Amino acid sequence: MTPTTVKTAPIPGQKPGTSGLRKKTRVFMEPHYLENFIQSIWNAIGGLSGKTLVLGGDGRYFNDRAAQVILRMAAASGAAKVIVGQGALLSTPAASNLIRQRKTDGGIIMSASHNPGGPDEDFGVKFNMPNGGPAPEDATDRMVKATQEITEYHILEAQDVDLSTLGVSTLGEMQVEVVDPVADYAALMEKLFDFNAIRAMFKAGFTVRFDAMHAITGPYATAILEETLGAAKGSVVNGVPSPDFGGGHPDPNPIWAKDLMDVMMAGSAPDLGAASDGDGDRNMIVGRGCYVGPSDSLAVLAANAHLTPAFSGGLKGVARSMPTSRALDRVAEKRGLDCYETPTGWKFFGNLLDDGRISLCGEESAGTGSDHVREKDGLWAVLLWLNILAVTGKSVQQTMTDHWAEFGRNFYSRHDYEAVDTDRANAMIEALRAKLPKLPGTEILGRTVESADEFAYDDPVDGSRSEGQGLRVSFNGGGRIVYRLSGTGTVGATLRVYIEDASDDPSTFLSETQHALSEMISIADHLAGIAENTGRTAPDVRT
Numbered sequence: 001m002t003p004t005t006v007k008t009a010p011i012p013g014q015k016p017g018t019s020g021l022r023k024k025t026r027v028f029m030e031p032h033y034l035e036n037f038i039q040s041i042w043n044a045i046g047g048l049s050g051k052t053l054v055l056g057g058d059g060r061y062f063n064d065r066a067a068q069v070i071l072r073m074a075a076a077s078g079a080a081k082v083i084v085g086q087g088a089l090l091s092t093p094a095a096s097n098l099i100r101q102r103k104t105d106g107g108i109i110m111s112a113s114h115n116p117g118g119p120d121e122d123f124g125v126k127f128n129m130p131n132g133g134p135a136p137e138d139a140t141d142r143m144v145k146a147t148q149e150i151t152e153y154h155i156l157e158a159q160d161v162d163l164s165t166l167g168v169s170t171l172g173e174m175q176v177e178v179v180d181p182v183a184d185y186a187a188l189m190e191k192l193f194d195f196n197a198i199r200a201m202f203k204a205g206f207t208v209r210f211d212a213m214h215a216i217t218g219p220y221a222t223a224i225l226e227e228t229l230g231a232a233k234g235s236v237v238n239g240v241p242s243p244d245f246g247g248g249h250p251d252p253n254p255i256w257a258k259d260l261m262d263v264m265m266a267g268s269a270p271d272l273g274a275a276s277d278g279d280g281d282r283n284m285i286v287g288r289g290c291y292v293g294p295s296d297s298l299a300v301l302a303a304n305a306h307l308t309p310a311f312s313g314g315l316k317g318v319a320r321s322m323p324t325s326r327a328l329d330r331v332a333e334k335r336g337l338d339c340y341e342t343p344t345g346w347k348f349f350g351n352l353l354d355d356g357r358i359s360l361c362g363e364e365s366a367g368t369g370s371d372h373v374r375e376k377d378g379l380w381a382v383l384l385w386l387n388i389l390a391v392t393g394k395s396v397q398q399t400m401t402d403h404w405a406e407f408g409r410n411f412y413s414r415h416d417y418e419a420v421d422t423d424r425a426n427a428m429i430e431a432l433r434a435k436l437p438k439l440p441g442t443e444i445l446g447r448t449v450e451s452a453d454e455f456a457y458d459d460p461v462d463g464s465r466s467e468g469q470g471l472r473v474s475f476n477g478g479g480r481i482v483y484r485l486s487g488t489g490t491v492g493a494t495l496r497v498y499i500e501d502a503s504d505d506p507s508t509f510l511s512e513t514q515h516a517l518s519e520m521i522s523i524a525d526h527l528a529g530i531a532e533n534t535g536r537t538a539p540d541v542r543t
């Protein structure tokens with residue numbers, strides 16, 4: 001088995017977005033496409049000689065083939081070892097954990113997260129650093145540069161490695177260790193949470209429905225919730241990962257997890273409903289008759305985390321991405337915690353976690369996490385909720401009602417306009433950007449603008465600056481609208497409009513979200529001219 005060097009040329013557009021390189025699967029399957037990008041990662045991290053990596057993915061179509069290519073390329077570039085999840089599977093948080101536990105030089109995660117999978121859907125590759133977190137911008141910039149300069153890649157000619165059997169084998173000079181994708185992760189969860197308390201709650205009749213959406217968390221949730229914690233058999237539904245996620249869209253929100261929503265809104269609903277996404281880093285929480293928005297969930301977790309072993313010493317600080325609602329800020333203020341505001345994407349939390357400035361963080365896009373790994377973690381969030389409910393004995397609805405009574409409520413919704421013509425979307429953002437300086441002090445449909453700017457982030461740990469992170473307009477009284485273009489979409493542009501309004505009036509707390517936000521929604525359209533500029537009269541998705 002000798003490494004072959006294959007001549008190649010740069011392929012345009014190999015630029016990692018918010019979370020790795022995502023493209024249509026057929027694009028990834030084009031000649032040299034995957035190989036060019038993988039070689040560019042190796043080149044950007046200073047080569048692979050003597051290094052150890054973790055490799056796994058969410059099981060989507062092409063996951064198995066891509067894994068074999070990546071292994072052959074790692075072997076050809078002199079890697080010492082690759083630790084692979086059995087069947088080339090690993091959830092994103094489990095991969096992050098393995099990188100950390102085994103102190104590897106990083107890892108490759110094959111996933112397009114919550115995007116659908118299949119030959120006509122999406123595939124993706126991301127590189128995580130030795131701290132277990134997504135590559136930061138300076139590393140992804142080096143990758144992009146490497147993709148633009150690539151002239152050749154190295155690959156071993158070899159048979160497929162058997163990834164179905166646990167144990168160590170060799171590929172050329174490189175070791176391949178196939179590990180149980182669940183075991184280390186499950187052990188970590190047991191350390192963080194009071195499993196006895198959760199077990200006792202299930203024994204006393206508490207019911208849960210975890211919808212794995214035919215994606216990677218099925219095996220994790222079955223092992224932990226059903227087999228270890230004693231939730232009734234069948235509590236985990238859609239628990240077998242499938243290459244096209246059962247034809248569904250593995251994004252845990254009320255639209256794509258509608259089946260779960262329907263069950264939870266019915267009379268005989270379980271006590272807690274939850275779902276996770278394609279690669280297991282997102283979560284949705286819903287109580288009986290009570291959907292919990294991700295921003296609210298983050299705030300509730302911040303307010304109650306100290307009730308669980310993982311955070312018994314209290315939180316160091318908290319962080320949220322800029323477009324995430326400011327419900328978290330209210331908790332931080334009352335509890336005297338530092339609260340950081342970062343750009344969208346998990347990579348920005350890594351430095352704050354590494355530096356010990358925060359212990360809990362999250363995004364409005366159903367991502368919540370802590371310093372236990374360097375990714376958001378879907379099942380972890382569900383376990384944290386379960387642990388809190390086991391301690392307080394409250395229902396989800398009661399938890400929310402009590403939370404709003406103590407902290408006030410931030411109504412919040414994200415409106416997405418998908419596959420918008422890229423030029424039109426860019427023109428709209430540009431026009432709005434130009435308007436921002438004149439907005440403060442003006443009145444729009446009865447609300448006065450307090451501030452308006454384009455968000456830029458100065459990382460307090462490494463001093464790096466990230467610009468162009470979204471346009472934000474805040475109003476007197478706590479309303480806010482944020483506009484940004486998605487960095488993960490694969491067709492045209494996706495315009496995200498994040499709408500928030502604050503209330504301290506208890507008589508409003510149970511209002512329906514879109515209704516409570518109707519004024520801000522009109523302002524959002526008026527301000528940016530969404531209808532004229534995109535030709536759309538309504539968003540494709542409201543979460």
Ligand code: G1P
Pocket residue numbers: 018019113321344345346363364365367485486487488489496
């Ligand atoms: C989206 C979410 C963002 C999340 C990312 C990866 O990115 O908005 O919060 O970190 O997916 O899961 P976007 O498409 O908005 O760039």
Ligand code: ZN
Pocket residue numbers: 092112113114277278279280281282
């Ligand atoms: Zn994901």
